[in-house]
Amino acid sequence: MWDYVVERRDEILFLSYQHVSLVLQCIVLATVVALVVAVLVYRSPRMTALANSTSAIGLTIPSFALLGLLLTWSGFGVVTAVIALTFYGMLPILRNAVVGLSGVDRTAVESARGIGMSRLNTLARIELPLAWPVILAGVRVSTQMIMGIAAIAAYVLGPGLGSFIFSGLSRLGGANAFYSALTGTIAIVLLALVVDVLLVLLGRLTTSRGIRA
Numbered sequence: 001m002w003d004y005v006v007e008r009r010d011e012i013l014f015l016s017y018q019h020v021s022l023v024l025q026c027i028v029l030a031t032v033v034a035l036v037v038a039v040l041v042y043r044s045p046r047m048t049a050l051a052n053s054t055s056a057i058g059l060t061i062p063s064f065a066l067l068g069l070l071l072t073w074s075g076f077g078v079v080t081a082v083i084a085l086t087f088y089g090m091l092p093i094l095r096n097a098v099v100g101l102s103g104v105d106r107t108a109v110e111s112a113r114g115i116g117m118s119r120l121n122t123l124a125r126i127e128l129p130l131a132w133p134v135i136l137a138g139v140r141v142s143t144q145m146i147m148g149i150a151a152i153a154a155y156v157l158g159p160g161l162g163s164f165i166f167s168g169l170s171r172l173g174g175a176n177a178f179y180s181a182l183t184g185t186i187a188i189v190l191l192a193l194v195v196d197v198l199l200v201l202l203g204r205l206t207t208s209r210g211i212r213a
Helices: 001-007 009-041 045-058 063-074 078-102 106-114 119-155 162-170 177-206
Strands: none
Touching: 001 009, 001 177, 009 045, 009 078, 009 119, 009 162, 009 177, 045 078, 063 078, 063 119, 078 119, 106 119, 119 162, 119 177, 162 177
């Protein structure tokens, strides 16, 4: 196993970079989309319920099935992988963003409006900062989830460590097949742990001490 990893260390490092890059870009995109939707719906109980239902239903769609359906529209490659990962990544973030924004103390919002702050300023300076810890928790869940789904994206020739896993599984019983699948799996787990630690640090840097307390 060790010899296998050493011989392919350059390829492993390159594919690890691709994997993390794909996941982080999709998480950023998913976060932006989820926040926009959450801001539009969180004041309406009916729209909030619809957003939560959509999130729950979306997560039941098998990733293989979604990738297969997307193939007919966007074909093989990065585009299909990005669409699928962004879709799955958006769902937990949307749910948490709606919950976080809805849970902001209305007294704080009314006080901000009472001193002349516009609705946009209130959202940016009061509501989003107070809801941020809940939103970030959704980002962490999404990141861990799509870190694994990104491996399945190798099915549509997406970039990343999934190629090691699929290559190993397709040659199971052959030389180094098991090592290939195991290397890809372990590398994804390690990357997921590292990224989660970075998100925890991000949370500490971007959350005020008063909220953390």
